[in-house]
Amino acid sequence: MSGWARIRGRGALLAVALLALLAPSRVLAASAADLAAYAGADRTQVLMDGAKKEGTLTLYTSLTSEDAKILGDAFERKYGVKLRVWRASNEDILQRAIVENRASRNDSDLFETDASGLEGLRRENLLLPVVSPAFADLMPQAVKPESWIGTRLNIITGAFNTNAVKAADAPKSYEDLLDPKWKGRLGIEAGDIDWFATVVSDMGEEKGLKLFRGIISKNGASVRKGHTLMANLVASGEVPLALTTYLYKVNQLKAVGAPLQAFQLAPTVARVNGMGLSPNAPHPHAALLFFDFMLTDAQAILAGREFFPVSLKARRDTDAMNLSFVDPATLMDDGDKWEKLFNEIVIRQSR
Secondary structure (H helix, E strand, O other), X not given: OOHHHHHHHHHHHHHHHHHHHOOHHHHHOOOHHHHHHOOOOOHHHHHHHHHHHHOEEEEEEOOOHHHHHHHHXXXXXXXXXXXXXXXXXHHHHHHHHHHHHHOOOOOOOEEEEEHHHHHHHHHOOOOEOOOOHHHHHEOHHHEEOOOEEEEEXXXXXXXXXXXXXXXHHOOXXXXXHHOHHHOOOEEEEOOOHHHHHHHHHHHOHHHHHHHHHHHHHHHOOEEEOOHHHHHHHHHHXXXXXXXXXXXXXXXXXXXXXXXXXXXXXXXXXEEEEEEEEOOOOOOHHHHHHHHHHHHOHHHHHHHHOOOEEOEOOOOOOOHHHOEEEOOHXXXXXXXXXXXXXXXXXXXXXXX
């Protein structure tokens, strides 16, 4: 560990020790950084008392509006604190956070989006480390206490319309997609560069790139922006078979009678979606209370909504999927390369 890292570590421990000695009124007046590091036995009570005074918090999220409302309503029922939501893509969340920070605007309390967006926020020093007792119950891939914490998995899956494709005819491997029967019938989400990079890297870069060049040049793909849109296009039959949808959304639509079925091709790619605290959070008590809520009570709510929670106490039907996790740091470092390859092979050759 470097000398600077040791100094920072000692500083965090000192902050925790000092906070533990403070009277409750002093804790309520603490900064977001101090509260984020507070691990006293009365942590939850301190957050509840402060959140009640603050009354609200603002979340920037890539959750759907419906899912965000369900979580916000449950949080308000439990704590009497209102959740305000600004919904956007992870790219737009990152851009807005950077712009607001440079303009010294402090609108956001928490960010909840995918790992690549959170990695970008971390590199811009727009996330605070948080201490929470809930970390002990989370899967290892979710715990990154130096910056952000996972809340759910987005599993990228194939899906087909059951009126257009028979289950027996669904592909069993990516190589099966070279079959000319798939010409004009495939769909890929326009922003899934990390899926592409993970699959190709797992296959071996030379082999993987050759395979995708073959699939797209022979059979093409309908490239659309938005995973919810893609799942709905499969459900309607406009896209008979999509390679990249979110499994939770396919399951949600199937549960209400849509004619679609998910399938996995190895490797099955998973993104960790997570949450981070703004260093300038205007409502730090409420933000941290919601932070803990998302890692505890909300995990069962997410499971009930067909999401894949990160809590070891919640549904664990991902264990048999042999998931390959997107590495946001590697992808960000090599992002230009993978974006160029994705555009060249998938976007430009697709119909």
